[in-house]
Amino acid sequence: MTDYWIILTGALVASACGFLGCFLILRKMAMLGDAISHAVLPGIVLAFLFSGSRDAVPMLIGAAIFGLLTTIIIQTLRGQGVQSDAAMSVTFTALFSIGIILVSLFTRQVDLDLDCVLYGEIAYVPWDPLKLGGMDLGPRAVWLIGAAFFISLVVITLFYKQFKLCAFDPALAAAIGIPVTFFHYLLMGLVSLTTVASFESVGAILVVAMLIVPAATAYLLTDRLSVMLGLSIGMGTTSSLVGYWIAKLLDASIAGCMSVTAGVLFLLAFLFSPKHGVITRWWIR
Amino acid sequence: MKWLWTSIRAILIVSLIVISGCSSSTTNSKSSGTLKVTATTGMIADLVQHVGGKHVQVTALMGPGVDPHLYKASQGDIEKLDQAHVAFYNGLHLEGKMTDIFTKMARSKPVIPVADGIDKKKIIETKDGQYDPHIWFDVKLWIQAAGQVKKGLIEVDPQHKNDYEAQATAYIKQLEELDQYARTQLSSIPKEQRVLVTAHDAFSYFGRAYDLEVVGLQGINTSSEYGLKDVQRMVNLLTERKIKAVFVESSVPKRSIEAVIAGAKSKNHQVSIGGELFSDAMGEKGTPEGTYIGMVHHNVDTIVKALK
Numbered sequence: 346m347t348d349y350w351i352i353l354t355g356a357l358v359a360s361a362c363g364f365l366g367c368f369l370i371l372r373k374m375a376m377l378g379d380a381i382s383h384a385v386l387p388g389i390v391l392a393f394l395f396s397g398s399r400d401a402v403p404m405l406i407g408a409a410i411f412g413l414l415t416t417i418i419i420q421t422l423r424g425q426g427v428q429s430d431a432a433m434s435v436t437f438t439a440l441f442s443i444g445i446i447l448v449s450l451f452t453r454q455v456d457l458d459l460d461c462v463l464y465g466e467i468a469y470v471p472w473d474p475l476k477l478g479g480m481d482l483g484p485r486a487v488w489l490i491g492a493a494f495f496i497s498l499v500v501i502t503l504f505y506k507q508f509k510l511c512a513f514d515p516a517l518a519a520a521i522g523i524p525v526t527f528f529h530y531l532l533m534g535l536v537s538l539t540t541v542a543s544f545e546s547v548g549a550i551l552v553v554a555m556l557i558v559p560a561a562t563a564y565l566l567t568d569r570l571s572v573m574l575g576l577s578i579g580m581g582t583t584s585s586l587v588g589y590w591i592a593k594l595l596d597a598s599i600a601g602c603m604s605v606t607a608g609v610l611f612l613l614a615f616l617f618s619p620k621h622g623v624i625t626r627w628w629i630r
Numbered sequence: 631m632k633w634l635w636t637s638i639r640a641i642l643i644v645s646l647i648v649i650s651g652c653s654s655s656t657t658n659s660k661s662s663g664t665l666k667v668t669a670t671t672g673m674i675a676d677l678v679q680h681v682g683g684k685h686v687q688v689t690a691l692m693g694p695g696v697d698p699h700l701y702k703a704s705q706g707d708i709e710k711l712d713q714a715h716v717a718f719y720n721g722l723h724l725e726g727k728m729t730d731i732f733t734k735m736a737r738s739k740p741v742i743p744v745a746d747g748i749d750k751k752k753i754i755e756t757k758d759g760q761y762d763p764h765i766w767f768d769v770k771l772w773i774q775a776a777g778q779v780k781k782g783l784i785e786v787d788p789q790h791k792n793d794y795e796a797q798a799t800a801y802i803k804q805l806e807e808l809d810q811y812a813r814t815q816l817s818s819i820p821k822e823q824r825v826l827v828t829a830h831d832a833f834s835y836f837g838r839a840y841d842l843e844v845v846g847l848q849g850i851n852t853s854s855e856y857g858l859k860d861v862q863r864m865v866n867l868l869t870e871r872k873i874k875a876v877f878v879e880s881s882v883p884k885r886s887i888e889a890v891i892a893g894a895k896s897k898n899h900q901v902s903i904g905g906e907l908f909s910d911a912m913g914e915k916g917t918p919e920g921t922y923i924g925m926v927h928h929n930v931d932t933i934v935k936a937l938k
Contacts, residue, residue, distance in 0.1 A: 400730075455756065468703040468707055472734055598702055
């Protein structure tokens with residue numbers, strides 16, 4: 346049963362992240378997950394200073410607030426004409442450094458770093474069940490990430506046309522009266538919600554990888570957004586499943602193996618994709 | 631939106647295939663006669679092995695040289711924790727976020743923090759109201775931890791109560807001798823020079839127990855950055871008090887300590903590296919430092935040799 350819960354958690358993280366990752370790739374903002382993973386440090390320190398404890402709930406709240414703040418700052422900078430990559434780098438390095446300064450000023454004697462208080466470990470997910478009136482409802486992580494995935498699904502499904510147009514041609518979208526800025530903020534908000542919820546349950550590397558790699562793989566395989574979304578979910582789920590068995594075989598880090606599997610899938614698509622694959626193109630020529 | 635629901639359905643189907651594939655439930659009955667115990671650090675595993683003797687089969691999650699603050703789990707850990715009849719961990723947040731998992735696991739199987747057996751008044755509180763988890767450096771406190779392990783094993787396996795009591799008493803006697811050894815050896819260093827300079831202050835308990843002044847370059851946390859001021863302060867301290875040696879640890883990078891040595895050299899004060907101390911992890915299995923007693927012996931001897 347533990348195997349099943351871990352694979353399901355991995356698949357949910359991969360799907361939730363891969364789904365949103367498609368839009369990030371199209372907008373050339375794939376490193377947003379990595380940026381958020383660093384930028385939440387001051388949130389953790391402030392949450393500790395206010396609550397005086399290293400429990401999961403205050404840490405999660407602090408991280409969520411700073412995750413949102415990060416995306417708002419990045420989006421505002423971009424809106425004012427700063428390059429996407431520069432906006433992201435400036436924001437997360439600044440916030441992370443503020444976090445380091447706060448640690449060195451106020452909490453030198455406390456073991457307070459992201460690995461220790463925020464990032465979870467996917468291997469331990471099965472032992473953290475959600476209990477309701479004595480009933481065991483399965484791991485808390487599954488519910489938390491499942492809820493984040495569900496919210497993204499509903500929001501994106503409701504405004505699918507708007508999101509699609511904003512991703513491909515924001516100028517046209519603005520011209521026909523779609524509130525482009527609003528949808529940009531909405532997407533960024535969904536990303537920060539999903540990533541922070543996932544960090545808390547499964548750690549950083551898996552989230553950062555799944556936000557980029559499955560979507561990038563899907564991008565090589567299709568030119569249609571709807572197919573790309575479906576494929577990235579499929580790629581993510583496959584990575585979780587295959588990665589887990591590799592981890593079992595090697596007795597290695599589960600998140601690491603899942604991320605590497607996603608990378609191998611990307612490499613296969615890069616080489617053999619029917620339209621864009623390097624080897625395929627060479628073969629056809 | 632058809633593709634959306636198709637993909638969701640696909641996930642569900644995959645999940646169902648997986649669930650049917652690995653529904654072999656793990657049996658948790660104690661059939662073979664030995665008690666399966668999982669411990670987090672090597673120090674705790676060593677302690678449980680001595681108290682449990684032949685009735686227990688101990689596995690440690692963290693191997694030699696692993697810093698518990700930065701430990702990364704592997705797939706095999708799941709089985710080690712799943713199969714264990716009882717698990718021991720340090721507590722006081724040494725295991726970071728894993729501590730939460732242990733508290734939750736305690737609802738379904740006996741999971742015992744060894745720090746709970748220690749007199750609360752003896753635990754060092756930092757100025758932020760958090761506790762210093764490095765209790766194993768004071769051998770007297772580790773004796774209390776041995777008592778906690780004995781209590782835990784008897785609770786889980788009352789059949790062998792007498793054996794556990796006898797083995798605990800025998801091991802505690804060895805620990806008392808060790809404590810005495812450390813005390814006499816370290817007091818042979820002149821009081822003025824009894825200063826222990828290391829890269830991370832894991833040694834507060836050690837300093838308090840054996841009357842050594844402990845100066846750390848970093849905070850308690852192995853991953854927090856050290857400031858320029860720390861290096862400067864340390865260099866001044868070394869030159870003023872003519873301290874002969876500083877120490878590196880098996881689980882902390884040497885770079886920070888090397889910066890200090892270079893700084894002292896520029897002020898014409900020669901400082902040597904006193905040797906490697908074991909702090910958050912023990913030595914390789916099979917070597918003398920691979921046991922708790924051997925580790926403390928090694929630390930005491932290294933310090934005495936370098937500072938005397």
